[in-house]
Amino acid sequence: MVVLSKIYTRTGDKGETALGNGVRVAKHALRVNAYGTVDETNATVGLARLHATGIMDAQLAMIQNDLFDLGADLCRPDPDKDAHAEYPPLRMVATQVDRLESEIDAMNTALEPLRSFVLPGGSALAAYLHLCRTVSRRAERLTVELAGTETINTAAAMYLNRLSDWFFVASRIANDDGRADVLWIPGANR
Template sequence: MKIYTKTGDEGKTSLFDNSRVWKSDERILSYGAVDELNSSIGVALSLELDPEIKDILIKIQNDLFIVGSDLANPKMSDKKIRTSPEMITFLEQKMDLLEPQLEPLTSFILPGGTLLASILHLSRTISRRAETHVVALSRNEEINKDAAIYLNRLSDLMFILARSINNRKDKPDIVWKP
């Protein structure tokens, strides 16, 4: 089977239910940003990680496939693959576990520190953009609200993971100096 189909050459693509939409459709932008987020996490996973962080990121990558599939499926009556409250709880539990290990924030911090932390800060911003697209989509179409909530929590967790990695490598947060 060839990877190219030529069915998208006119600027349209198929959704999960085989309906055709423009490639610039907000639904496509939504799950495209989720795919980009998943790829950025893949870059992070290519670096040396401690097992705890690695396991969290691998679980997130798998869950992001569910979020993307959910967004690609416009039929809300189809309950096959949907973002779940349990996926959100997982993120919250990891934040509750990691955040107490960090110094409390007294200022805004700049993205940076170690290469790995910097990549996770980038993943955080991609998550925010994906959430923005999902919110825009939700203003015109019915979607699973848990998809937007998941992306919101995930950006928070990416922030905490970036700070945790810097902390574990004895790299201080970079304080914003206005």
């Protein structure tokens, strides 16, 4: 259980922060950028939830919890090294990716196939879900870049890849099952 009795520590005043294994790195390190952008994604999900109800809100709540798991995973380097530790680090697992895929498939059954690209907008919920999609894509790009230089848990990158797809399909659901999607009209303002 996490206990936070004091919020500021002054340990980051010189531009460094501690990873989950205690190693200190620059606050601009790629790993910190990756899990920081996962945190930013989580904040955008909080905005979307202001407009969500029912199943959509429940699914977004699960995603928020997963995003904390993902941040915990990314802030702890060397996934293979700690596998047999007394207190193994929290890692993303395939079932979290599978759940997203299942939810995407279920949402897709209500949607007509797209015949144009969709512009971000429509309902307030759809607009926020598009914001979630773009921020999660940035988190994915940073995580994939990190994977090019350090070992990461592959389920972490897979989760982010599915998550942006989830947000896209959910945005269409939020736009009256796609009927209120704002469609791109190529060259409309020429």
